[in-house]
Structure formats: structure tokens, C-alpha cells
Amino acid sequence: MRNILITGTAGFIGFHLAQLLLTEGFRVHGYDGMTDYYDVTLKRCRHNILMQNQGFSATEALLEDRAHLETVFDVFRPDAVIHLAAQAGVRYSLENPRAYLDSNVIGTFNVMEAARRLEVRHLLIASTSSVYGANDEMPFLETEKADTQLTIYAATKKAAESMAHAYAHLWGMPTTMLRFFTVYGAWGRPDLALYKFVDAILDGRSIDIYNNGEMFRDFTYVEDLVRGIRLLVDAVPERPASKDAIVPGDSLSPVAPFRVVNIGNSNKVRLLDFINAIEDCLGKRAIRNYMPIQMGDVPATWADSELLQRLTGYRPQTDFRDGIARFVEWFRDYYGK
Template identity: 70%
Template sequence: MRIFITGTAGFIGYHLARLLLDEGHVVAGFDGMTDYYDVTLKQRRHAMLLQSPGFSATEAMLEDQGALDAAIDAFGPEVVVHLAGQAGVRYSLENPRAYVDANVTGTFNVMEGALRHRVGHLMMASTSSVYGANTQMPFAETDKADTPMTIYAATKKATEAMGHAYAHLHGLPTTMFRFFTVYGPWGRPDMALFKFVKATLEGQPIDVYNHGDMFRDFTYVEDLVRAIRLLMTEAVPERPEDGVVPEGDSLSPVAPYRVVNIGNSRSERLTDFIAAIEDALGMTATRNMMDMQPGDVPATWADAGLLERLTGYRPETDMREGVKRFVDWYRDYYRA
């Protein structure tokens, strides 16, 4: 297949491109190389992908419609996977415009390119943050997601609505996946795991929000991209002919459109996560206990039953094993 992926210099995009290239597919990457975090890390990911003859890359912003159109048109994709965007819940409090520009305008540009080439499957990243103030857990795709707590979550919910509209109007098969706290080697420096490992190795305290009374559904990155790969060909949505949707399926009754959770289906306590980091490092972290951050939520937990029904697959990497793999990568990469 010919697969166009946005965000290939990013954490998840790199891992997905690597998986697809290893399977022999042709991949074109697109990434803006913003300085939201260390650009050197992004450049290193792209450099490794470029060692494969099946990979090519364009470095430009999603908001640059001309550059994006040129890259998509030159490649002629069969599938588009849109992972790029402005990430991070907390940064959205500081720079909300970046989220509207990248996540809304940028996503619209990607959708236009996918439509122009009538791709067989448009796949776009959303987030568990769209569940917002929901308290009924585990979160299921059929639950309402009308109470976003940050502009980041709001922009992602907007892209879900935009995707549905294009799927309905143009018959464009579209899958939105909601990620749950993805972690692993080559992870982002703004994520808790990276920050906790770095601070502990440097003898600095770690900030523990809500005094540690937090729960997250930690999803190992290799499990996540395997799920995306299976959804790509095993679960291309089709518009129901009679408008009847199977129970528990998020398939739209009026469009070839579906939302799918990708999570580990386990909600882990933050203090247990920190303990796993300490065990992997052989060090004790100094905790700086803090109140809850604005816009944050106390818990996330994915119902991944739909993913399993569609693909026969469910993420299953144990959190402690995943943390150990990240620590091994971090020590090797930073010689720490």
C-alpha cells in the first residue's frame, strides 16, 4: 500500500511508519518540526526512517495548504493516517491558538487532500481527553463526549465532527481513534514518563499532581500502532444500508465513519506508575505533591472491546514492562 502519514517525526508517527515500512509498504511522511519540544529528537526519528528506501518525507506545517497539497498530490496515497497536530493538555492553557491552527485548520487541509485522492481509508487521531468531565468508566465510544475540559480536547472533538461530515457528504471511509496515555521508547519530553525519568536521574523532584490521586490507562506505543495497522485494513467503515448499527458499535448510521478507543483497558494509579519508574531506575524519586492542574481529569480508562471485536486484537503490554523498556531506551539514548 501507499500510505501518507502526517507526524512521522513525532512519537507515534515514527513508530507507525517503522511498522509499515518493515511490512514492505511505501510511506510518505509529513511533519512541521515545531519547537514545542526538542527538534533534535524529531530529526533523529526522521533520519532513521529515511534509511529505508520506501520512505520519503516533507517538512512543512499542516497549515501550509500549498505544501501539504503538493506532498499528497506527488505521492498519490491509498490511505491517509493523520497523526500530526499540536499535542499536550497543559500547553493548551498557554497557547490555545496553536491548537486551533494545527488541529482544526491543519486537519481540514488533510481531509481535503484525502478527498481529492478518494483514498480507501482516512484515519485520524483523536484523544481520550474528549471524554472530558465524564465519570462513568470505562469510557466507551458510544458515550457522549460533550464536556471537553481544555481547548486541546475541544479541537480534537471538532475534528471528529468534521470527519463525520466529510464521511457523510462524500462517502469517505473515516476512522477516528481515541488514544489513551501513550508511552514508550522515543516518547515526547513533555509527557510524565519522560519528565519523571529525567528528573529522577538528575536528582530533581518530580511534580505529582492531585497529590498522586490520579489514574491513567497507559497504552504502550507498539501496541497502539499495531492496533492502527489492523484497523487500517480489517475495519474499513461502511455506511449501513438500512441505517441500523450493531449494538456497541460507534459506526455512524448515516456515514462510513467510526470512532475507536485504543487503550490498555486498565486504569493504573499514578503512584504505581512512579513506583515502576523507581524500580526500573533502581532509584527513589523525590515527590513534589501538587494540586490538580486546570483542565486535567482525575482518571481515564478505556473500554477497548470494540477494537477487539473489529480486529481480534487488544493492547496488553504490562505497564511495568513498558516502563522498563522506556528506561532502557532513555539510558541508551542519553547515555544516562
């Protein structure tokens, strides 16, 4: 598989994934709507860096523009598609839920239709740990039921998983759903906690700490995450001959070439410890504003990454302190702070 189409290449994860694939000699075409959910200048900076590689090309259009999307598929003829573009952000889904339906449901449907029509060899779609919702058995396993989503964002991602399973069953399209756990790192989104904390602390502004800091997250460094995605491109699911043929612990569907895979650091970190590490890295204390838990938030996430390791021989391992230091180095350089 040499031609890979990635949706969302001007985004945080898509940018890093495209960089990795380009260094390995793949031809990458990016598809990005350049929406103004956050600073478009940051998105354009990412794309400008990618454009310096002759193996990269890009289209600027919305996923909802089905005709434009299908034309791109027809011209580029991807072997694999990695669908990362989405309306992100748990909290923003409380303010503008329709944006999530348009992008995460309609947009994903259009990607699946285009991939089905061209019979791509592997379709990989970004999901989220938020689909585990009210589940409280941890670490989260892909084989657990995930039927209790707590936000529209999570619900649209679970809807995408359900649609993708139906397409894999009906059309035999090999599909892998990627459940991400609290991704952070250089070139991160301004709405992510690490970005907001570093920016506020350096400027002497207070930071909001929800649930009085009693939150736990499985922080996953972005370069670890995209390495996992890259390796999963080659782990193409196949429809099993029978239920008995599925290895215990594998989320492979008994009726479709479809699998769900967690990509997380498998290390539950207390939010207050994360903030302490940021302060140590910056050499400056935060002004802390402790607040109750926000609507739709879950107090903890924690990934079981055994399946990822079994399929690829790899699991994320960057310590959150090292990841924070790398982010701060990028942030200071990019903003001159």
C-alpha cells in the first residue's frame, strides 16, 4: 500500500501521521476543511510544512461535500484511507451539537461510501475513548460493551463505529476503528488541556481545574499514537471463518472484517500530577481555580493496549513528563515565549 489518503492533515494528529508516512516513502494526499473551530493559522502552518515534501498533496474542502470528496478519491486512487477529520472537543459539543452530526456522521458516511466504491484495501477511522462513556471497569477493553455515551461528541463517534461495522459486513470492506486516549504533544490544538495550561501559566492567568483535580487520564503522546496507526495500516482485519476462530481478547467482529483497537499509554495519570509536571517544566507555579466536574466529563480513562501490542508488536510508552517537556519546547519556539 503506497497511496494513503488522510482526512484532517491540517489537524494535530493528521499532521504528525502524514509526516511519519512521508518519511517512510508513502504518497499521502490530505483532505481538510480548514474549519475555524480553532486558529486556522496553526492549521496552515502544519500544511505548509507537509507541502515541502514532494510526496504530499492536499485538497481543501469539507467532508460534507460528497462530490468533491469522491473526485479526490477517483484521482488519487488510495490503497488505504485513514479518516481522522472530525469535529472534535467534548465541551464544544454542548454548545454546537449540529456541527458534530454534520462532520462526524454525514462526513464519515461520505468517506465510507467513497472507500466502498473504490474498494480500498483498508479503511481506518478515528474514534475516541469517550465512547466508553459511563463504563467504570478499567482499564477499558475493546471487547466491552460501549453503550452509555455521555456527550453528543461521543455519541457521534459511536454512531460512526456502528455505521462502519455495517459497511464492513455488507461490502466486505476491511475496517479498523481507532480509539484514541487523551492525545497531547507538539503542534497540539489550542483547546487541549496541556496547551491551555502552558499558555495561561506563562501569561500569569489562572487555570480551571475540574472535579477539583480528581480526574485521571491516559495521556498518549502524539508520536506514539501515530506510530501505532502506521503499524495498524498493515494489520488488515479479515472476516473470520467462525466465532471460534477469533482469538480471546480480539475485538474482531464475528460477521465482518472489522476490528476496534485502543491506542493509549496504558498508564492512568492524575490530573494534579500532570499539572505539577507542567509547573516543574516551566519553573513557574499555576494560579489554580478549582471547579466541579463539567457536564459530560468522565472522571477517568485508562486504556488496555494489549490488542495493539498483539497486532503490531508495539505500544505507546512516552512518560508524560517527557511528553510535556517536548510540548513546552515547541510552544516556546512557536510563540517566542
